[in-house]
Amino acid sequence: MDRSFPLTRAAGLDSLSDFLAGAGAAYAANRNTDRGPEAEATTSGLSPYLRRRLITEAEVVATADRAFGDGGAEKFVSEVFWRTYFKGHLETHPAAWADYRTLAAAGHDRLAAEPGLRRTYATAVEGRTGIDGFDDWARELVATGWLHNHARMWFASIWIFTLRLPWALGADFFLRHLLDGDPASNTLSWRWVAGLHTRGKHYVARAENIRRYTDGRFDPVGLDEYPDALDEAMPPREVPLPRGDAAPRGEIALLLHLDDLHPESLPLGDAKVVRLGGLIAHADGASRRVRSADMAAMADALARAEAHFGCPAGDVGTDWSGGLPVVTAWAPVGPSAAALPQGSLRVRRAWDEAAWPRATRGYSRLRSVIPSLLGA
Numbered sequence: 001m002d003r004s005f006p007l008t009r010a011a012g013l014d015s016l017s018d019f020l021a022g023a024g025a026a027y028a029a030n031r032n033t034d035r036g037p038e039a040e041a042t043t044s045g046l047s048p049y050l051r052r053r054l055i056t057e058a059e060v061v062a063t064a065d066r067a068f069g070d071g072g073a074e075k076f077v078s079e080v081f082w083r084t085y086f087k088g089h090l091e092t093h094p095a096a097w098a099d100y101r102t103l104a105a106a107g108h109d110r111l112a113a114e115p116g117l118r119r120t121y122a123t124a125v126e127g128r129t130g131i132d133g134f135d136d137w138a139r140e141l142v143a144t145g146w147l148h149n150h151a152r153m154w155f156a157s158i159w160i161f162t163l164r165l166p167w168a169l170g171a172d173f174f175l176r177h178l179l180d181g182d183p184a185s186n187t188l189s190w191r192w193v194a195g196l197h198t199r200g201k202h203y204v205a206r207a208e209n210i211r212r213y214t215d216g217r218f219d220p221v222g223l224d225e226y227p228d229a230l231d232e233a234m235p236p237r238e239v240p241l242p243r244g245d246a247a248p249r250g251e252i253a254l255l256l257h258l259d260d261l262h263p264e265s266l267p268l269g270d271a272k273v274v275r276l277g278g279l280i281a282h283a284d285g286a287s288r289r290v291r292s293a294d295m296a297a298m299a300d301a302l303a304r305a306e307a308h309f310g311c312p313a314g315d316v317g318t319d320w321s322g323g324l325p326v327v328t329a330w331a332p333v334g335p336s337a338a339a340l341p342q343g344s345l346r347v348r349r350a351w352d353e354a355a356w357p358r359a360t361r362g363y364s365r366l367r368s369v370i371p372s373l374l375g376a
């Protein structure tokens with residue numbers, strides 16, 4: 001399977017069609033199996049597009065429902081909502097992101113000071129631990145920017161519970177290399193594996209499960225299969241969901257960012273876009289592959305926006321907005337939100353507006369209302 005991910009909307013839509021015509025039909029049965037980077041995929045591979053909203057959750061879900069009929073896409077739709085859940089959860093628990101960043105920085109300080117930890121970390125990220133599967137996934141991630149969901153779960157679990165490495169350093173390793181690297185899905189998934197997201201419930205990688213769901217490609221020995229979950233003194237506090245802004249009437253300057261690159265479908269009301277710009281804020285330490293994917297995605301979005309709104313994109317410098325109100329798509333917690341100019345108006349999509357208030361606790365609360373959300 002070629003996972004080269006050209007980061008354009010057209011390529012995202014092609015991947016969606018390919019998936020619906022192929023692996024989508026057996027998604028629920030096969031999605032847990034990781035056949036490896038050379039084999040036919042069991043999942044959609046849409047996450048690099050969804051993460052940047054080159055394609056939107058709403059259109060992916062609607063297209064899958066049309067393709068498979070009532071209930072036929074249920075498992076796939078539920079997985080797409082995991083993404084929505086994590087985004088909404090981080091919006092209402094932003095300390096999880098701030099704490100992760102503090103822990104990752106502290107982890108890097110420890111690497112500089114502690115030779116033993118530094119050695120273990122180096123063997124892990126270079127794929128030299130001797131643990132079957134784990135080493136292959138470390139190399140696959142660096143070489144391709146991609147890992148199957150189950151491989152991410154096994155990898156994170158072995159990182160935390162067998163190698164006893166700090167979880168935030170693992171999350172940082174993922175964010176640097178994943179083409180779909182996302183503050184919410186990545187941070188909260190690592191916390192979930194560690195037993196911090198659902199307190200006390202951790203994900204333990206077992207050799208038998210790895211053998212089974214890799215079609216026998218890997219058979220690791222020496223895993224700690226009976227570890228305790230991690231704990232923390234102060235779980236991230238819940239805060240009220242911040243409100244989105246309405247776009248003003250009249251002329252505006254529209255600023256695109258890497259969390260939402262489908263400006264054609266933004267809820268802009270009666271605003272008239274007369275200036276366009278793009279803000280690129282990469283994840284800390286993002287690999288060259290991730291940075292060029294970000295640039296390609298932004299170039300694609302700006303070209304589409306120019307055609308759609310009929311105005312050219314300019315360099316975002318001091319005079320870029322010409323004094324007009326600057327409007328952006330809502331930037332969820334992460335690098336884009338931190339880099340947006342003060343005072344920009346942030347409009348939120350109906351999808352997030354409806355789902356995020358249900359994402360404050362566990363996933364099941366959001367899952368139970370999926371039919372009514374989609375009906376609305």
Ligand SMILES: Cc1cc2nc3c(=O)[nH]c(=O)nc-3n(C[C@H](O)[C@H](O)[C@H](O)COP(=O)(O)OP(=O)(O)OC[C@H]3O[C@@H](n4cnc5c(N)ncnc54)[C@H](O)[C@@H]3O)c2cc1C
Nearest residue numbers: 043044045046047079080083149152180181182185186189
């Ligand atoms: C430790 C760890 C770290 C992860 N880091 C990220 C990350 O940085 N960015 C990211 O997008 N996903 C992350 N995930 C979630 C998941 O692994 C990927 O979204 C999924 O593998 C993408 O493959 P796909 O597009 O083929 O998914 P499919 O199975 O085809 O699912 C369709 C879409 O649903 C969403 N989705 C599916 N499963 C999940 C899930 N468990 N959590 C959140 N969204 C999901 C994705 O947007 C995906 O594209 C992580 C999971 C783990 C265990």
